[in-house]
Amino acid sequence: MNSVAKSWLCTSCRRKATSPLATRVSRYSTSTRHDRPFRMAIVGSGPAGFYTAYRVMSKIPKTKVDMFEALPVPYGLVRFGVAPDHPEVKNCQDKFEEVASSPDFTFIGNVSIGNAGAHFDACTIPLASMMRHYDAIVFAYGASEDKRLGIPGESELKGIYSAREFVGWYNGLPEYADLAPDLTNGDEAVIIGQGNVALDVARMLLENVDVLRKSDITEAAIETLLKSRVKRVHIVGRRGPMQAAFTIKEVRELMKLRDVGFHDIDMSLIPDEISKLPRARRRLMDIMVKGSATRIDEAAKSWSLDFCLSPLEFLGRSGGGIESTVFERTSLASPFDPSSSVTGTAEKLTIPSSVAFRSIGYKSVALPGFDEVGISFNDRKGVIENDGLGRVSRIKSDESNTQHQESHLPGVYCAGWVKRGPTGVIASTMEDAFSTGDAIASDWNSGAPFLQAENNSGWDALRAGVERGKCRVIQWEDWRKIDKAERERGLLVGKEREKFTSTTEMLIAAGS
Numbered sequence: 001m002n003s004v005a006k007s008w009l010c011t012s013c014r015r016k017a018t019s020p021l022a023t024r025v026s027r028y029s030t031s032t033r034h035d036r037p038f039r040m041a042i043v044g045s046g047p048a049g050f051y052t053a054y055r056v057m058s059k060i061p062k063t064k065v066d067m068f069e070a071l072p073v074p075y076g077l078v079r080f081g082v083a084p085d086h087p088e089v090k091n092c093q094d095k096f097e098e099v100a101s102s103p104d105f106t107f108i109g110n111v112s113i114g115n116a117g118a119h120f121d122a123c124t125i126p127l128a129s130m131m132r133h134y135d136a137i138v139f140a141y142g143a144s145e146d147k148r149l150g151i152p153g154e155s156e157l158k159g160i161y162s163a164r165e166f167v168g169w170y171n172g173l174p175e176y177a178d179l180a181p182d183l184t185n186g187d188e189a190v191i192i193g194q195g196n197v198a199l200d201v202a203r204m205l206l207e208n209v210d211v212l213r214k215s216d217i218t219e220a221a222i223e224t225l226l227k228s229r230v231k232r233v234h235i236v237g238r239r240g241p242m243q244a245a246f247t248i249k250e251v252r253e254l255m256k257l258r259d260v261g262f263h264d265i266d267m268s269l270i271p272d273e274i275s276k277l278p279r280a281r282r283r284l285m286d287i288m289v290k291g292s293a294t295r296i297d298e299a300a301k302s303w304s305l306d307f308c309l310s311p312l313e314f315l316g317r318s319g320g321g322i323e324s325t326v327f328e329r330t331s332l333a334s335p336f337d338p339s340s341s342v343t344g345t346a347e348k349l350t351i352p353s354s355v356a357f358r359s360i361g362y363k364s365v366a367l368p369g370f371d372e373v374g375i376s377f378n379d380r381k382g383v384i385e386n387d388g389l390g391r392v393s394r395i396k397s398d399e400s401n402t403q404h405q406e407s408h409l410p411g412v413y414c415a416g417w418v419k420r421g422p423t424g425v426i427a428s429t430m431e432d433a434f435s436t437g438d439a440i441a442s443d444w445n446s447g448a449p450f451l452q453a454e455n456n457s458g459w460d461a462l463r464a465g466v467e468r469g470k471c472r473v474i475q476w477e478d479w480r481k482i483d484k485a486e487r488e489r490g491l492l493v494g495k496e497r498e499k500f501t502s503t504t505e506m507l508i509a510a511g512s
């Protein structure tokens, strides 16, 4: 046994067991490891789940992957987040389809692990029961909540939506099928936050509906956007253009929208010598300074990037809807420094808002059962505590005992947004998933301890219990039927697919 494996075993032998899981793991024997399949469960079927599966399957021979997905359909935010007018981004699904076609891969859709709460109309397997049947488990369940501003009016007033709700709604996420955002109250929309998701939301509000109609946006969204009165969109951020989180491609796309004008930005926040900036920052500044080819006085709709404003409160009109948003002007300590700090100035500014969106980030939450099995979740950061390579940290049983703090739970890993926080594109999520996959392969090949798989039977051991509970499990063949039915519906209305927006419709299409 090598030194890595020895140190892992020694730590767990010396330690008092902190949970039933820890007790089982410490008895693990590695003698027959390479004679039998490596059983891995993955929770979540977004990019992190699929790329981790791909990496581990290509590095550990005889890997058997069971992928659990709370919804009846796979792909996570590739289906429910990526904007409908970015179909090329969804090409990664071809790779995922390839992974899923392996005889060593099983998709278990419509089954939630640890009970994801009211968000999903799915069957549930308690975490502890599931872990008994695998060598390893990988949490790749993304971020199912969003951050809140915590300002007056946010919860009470109608017409304030999170970007997560709005994006989920136009992309057909069942949880938000009934959102029915009201875009008819007036012509000014405020989006708080200046990341790429905020720019997606703005594009949906500004884009010609006939262009969107050809994408896989839902018909309900098309109908609502057709009735929209929004003509002026403010995308508001606390800091300046040099600190902005959006990227070149997304801002350029908005500048190029037909009949849509861009209001000039505050040039005092742009460095004098743009040409001396690093390439990416230089191009971003150039695009913002150049603006749009459509003049504001000729534009049907317009938008602006409103910098250095921090939201204070939402004000309402009679009837309970939002009327305006009050901001405090901020001041940048060093306007041209991308990491400049920002402080409030006490000067207030009010922007009329017939509808408002908060787009300040998604948030992951702990799964029920984490405490029971000893998994450490950082609520403040919204991530599963891990060593940066995806090895999940054990809950400390004793604050003064640093040995506990440093230890990992054998066989328990994480990947994607729940591992490193809800930022980054599919490419960075892939890199991240690969690093987790590499850690798993390295641990397995080095003889490090894993979970103790009872009978090494994975899904076969769990299936009967789940089906006894009258749960309709969706396997990959069922997903293909749903996919086919959606494409056929799409053909009827001249688009690639018309998504089902309720789990019931999805299950019917799967032949339930």
Ligand SMILES: Cc1cc2nc3c(=O)[nH]c(=O)nc-3n(C[C@H](O)[C@H](O)[C@H](O)COP(=O)(O)OP(=O)(O)OC[C@H]3O[C@@H](n4cnc5c(N)ncnc54)[C@H](O)[C@@H]3O)c2cc1C
Residues within 6 Å of the ligand: 043, 044, 045, 046, 047, 048, 049, 068, 069, 070, 071, 074, 075, 076, 077, 078, 081, 082, 083, 086, 089, 111, 112, 113, 114, 115, 116, 140, 141, 142, 143, 144, 167, 197, 200, 362, 367, 415, 416, 417, 418, 423, 424, 425, 426, 427, 429
């Ligand atoms: C609005 C938006 C637009 C984006 N646009 C782009 C883009 O244009 N280009 C780009 O490269 N990237 C884009 N991204 C980023 C990209 O979507 C993410 O990097 C990536 O999806 C993160 O992958 P993930 O697997 O960690 O999480 P997710 O994609 O969220 O997948 C998590 C999966 O886990 C499932 N799940 C949750 N809880 C449970 C449970 N208890 N049991 C079982 N399953 C569960 C969820 O249903 C989901 O399917 C966008 C993100 C957002 C939010």
